[in-house]
Amino acid sequence: MNTLLLHCRPGFEGEVCAEISEQAALIGVAGYAKGKPASAYAEFVCTEPGGGERLMRELRFERLIFPRQWARGEFVALPESDRIGVLLQHLAELPVFGSLWLEVFDTNDGKELSNFCKKFEGPLRKALTKAGRLVEDAGKPRLLLTFRSGREVFVGMAETGNQALWPMGIPRLKFPREAPSRSTLKLEEAWHQFIPREQWETRLSGDMTGVDLGASPGGWTYQLVRRGMLVTAVDNGPMAESLMDTGLVTHLMVDGFVWKPRQPVDWMVCDIVEKPARNAALLDDWIGGGHCREAVVNLKLPMKQRYAEVKRLLQRLEDGFAERRIKVSIACKQLYHDREEVTCHLRRLDR
Ligand SMILES: C[S@@+](CC[C@H](N)C(=O)[O-])C[C@H]1O[C@@H](n2cnc3c(N)ncnc32)[C@H](O)[C@@H]1O
Incomplete structure (x- = not known):
C-alpha cells in the first residue's frame, strides 16, 4: 500500500x-x-x-x-x-x-x-x-x-x-441547453470545486453583482445569471440574445484589462485567452484593489514548465497580498473541463 x-x-x-x-x-x-x-x-x-x-x-x-x-x-x-x-x-x-x-x-x-x-x-x-x-x-x-x-x-x-x-x-454535469457555449461547464465545475454546496445560497446569491471579463458569447455569464445576479459582461464580441433578454446583463465593449467597476462587485470571473501572468495580474488587481470579493480566473498554460509557471504565479499573488496585509484564500485546480489551463479561485477574507 x-x-x-x-x-x-x-x-x-x-x-x-x-x-x-x-x-x-x-x-x-x-x-x-x-x-x-x-x-x-x-x-x-x-x-x-x-x-x-x-x-x-x-x-x-x-x-x-x-x-x-x-x-x-x-x-x-x-x-x-x-x-x-x-x-x-x-x-x-x-x-x-x-x-x-x-x-x-x-x-x-x-x-x-x-x-x-x-x-x-x-x-x-x-x-x-x-x-x-x-x-x-x-x-x-x-x-x-x-x-x-x-x-x-x-x-x-x-x-x-x-x-x-x-x-x-470527473463531475457529471449536464450541459444546460439554453447556455450559449460549452465553457459554461467550466464555471459550474469551479463552483462545485471551490464552494461547499451548503454555502451556495449565501456566496452565489440572487442579490449579488458580477463582472464577466471576456464574456462573449456568454457561457460564464449564463451561470451568474442563473444564480440571479446582475452581470456586467465585458467583451468586444457579441453576447447571446437570450442572456440580454433576461434584463440582468449589461454588455460593455471595452478592454477587460483596463475597465473597472465604479462600485465593488461580489464576483469577477475571467476566461480571456491571454498570457497566464496577465490574467494572474488581473486577480491581484481586482481582489487586492477591493473591486470584488471573490473571483474565478482561468490561466491558460501553453508553455512547457506548466507546474513551475503556475506555482510561480500563485506565489507572486500570495507574496503580493501578504506584503499589503490583505487576507485572501487562494485555490487553484486543473478542472475536468479545463484543457491546457487551470482555474484559480480567490476570496477576500477580510471584507
Ligand atoms: C474563451 S472566450 C470566452 C468564452 C466565455 N467565457 C463563454 O463561456 O462563452 C474569450 C473571450 O475573451 C475576449 N477577449 C479577449 N481579449 C479581451 C480583452 N482584452 N477584453 C475583453 N475581452 C477580451 C474574446 O473576445 C473572447 O470572446
Missing part, C-alpha cells in the same frame, strides 16, 4: 510528477515519481514504510493542482476468471471499507474498460459486502479500484474527506 496513484488529464503526467515530488520533499517523505506520457496517471513510489499514508494524511487533496484523484495502494494482477476471489484475498490484509468506487484512467482504453467495470461492479459489491469487507459507512475509508486492464487493477484507498469529489475526479 505504499504507492500513491494520481489520476490526471492525459498529457499532464509530468506536472503531476513535479508537483507530488515537491510536496513529498516538503514534508520529508522519501520516494520517486513516474508517469508515462498520455497515460492519464502518475505514481509516487514511496521508499519508506507508511510513506503513502503519511502523504495522504499531511497533504490536502484539494490543495493539489494537477491530480484529479488519488489513492494509496498497489497494482495487483488479476486472473482471467475468479477476479473477485483474488481481490478478496488481497483485501483480507486491508481495513473494512465504507464505500467503493470503480475507476479507470481518462484514456480511450479506459473508456472501453468502463463497460467492463459497470458489469463487474454489481457482483463485486455483493461479494465484498457478504465477506464483511464493505459496509456502508461514510466514516470509513473508500476502496478505490482503478482498472488498467481487465487483468490488472490498482487496489487503493483514500479517506472520503480528502479525495476527489467524484469518481476519477
Whole structure:
C-alpha cells in the first residue's frame, strides 16, 4: 500500500510528477515519481514504510493542482476468471471499507474498460459486502479500484474527506441547453470545486453583482445569471440574445484589462485567452484593489514548465497580498473541463 496513484488529464503526467515530488520533499517523505506520457496517471513510489499514508494524511487533496484523484495502494494482477476471489484475498490484509468506487484512467482504453467495470461492479459489491469487507459507512475509508486492464487493477484507498469529489475526479454535469457555449461547464465545475454546496445560497446569491471579463458569447455569464445576479459582461464580441433578454446583463465593449467597476462587485470571473501572468495580474488587481470579493480566473498554460509557471504565479499573488496585509484564500485546480489551463479561485477574507 505504499504507492500513491494520481489520476490526471492525459498529457499532464509530468506536472503531476513535479508537483507530488515537491510536496513529498516538503514534508520529508522519501520516494520517486513516474508517469508515462498520455497515460492519464502518475505514481509516487514511496521508499519508506507508511510513506503513502503519511502523504495522504499531511497533504490536502484539494490543495493539489494537477491530480484529479488519488489513492494509496498497489497494482495487483488479476486472473482471467475468479477476479473477485483474488481481490478478496488481497483485501483480507486491508481495513473494512465504507464505500467503493470503480475507476479507470481518462484514456480511450479506459473508456472501453468502463463497460467492463459497470458489469463487474454489481457482483463485486455483493461479494465484498457478504465477506464483511464493505459496509456502508461514510466514516470509513473508500476502496478505490482503478482498472488498467481487465487483468490488472490498482487496489487503493483514500479517506472520503480528502479525495476527489467524484469518481476519477470527473463531475457529471449536464450541459444546460439554453447556455450559449460549452465553457459554461467550466464555471459550474469551479463552483462545485471551490464552494461547499451548503454555502451556495449565501456566496452565489440572487442579490449579488458580477463582472464577466471576456464574456462573449456568454457561457460564464449564463451561470451568474442563473444564480440571479446582475452581470456586467465585458467583451468586444457579441453576447447571446437570450442572456440580454433576461434584463440582468449589461454588455460593455471595452478592454477587460483596463475597465473597472465604479462600485465593488461580489464576483469577477475571467476566461480571456491571454498570457497566464496577465490574467494572474488581473486577480491581484481586482481582489487586492477591493473591486470584488471573490473571483474565478482561468490561466491558460501553453508553455512547457506548466507546474513551475503556475506555482510561480500563485506565489507572486500570495507574496503580493501578504506584503499589503490583505487576507485572501487562494485555490487553484486543473478542472475536468479545463484543457491546457487551470482555474484559480480567490476570496477576500477580510471584507
Ligand atoms: C474563451 S472566450 C470566452 C468564452 C466565455 N467565457 C463563454 O463561456 O462563452 C474569450 C473571450 O475573451 C475576449 N477577449 C479577449 N481579449 C479581451 C480583452 N482584452 N477584453 C475583453 N475581452 C477580451 C474574446 O473576445 C473572447 O470572446
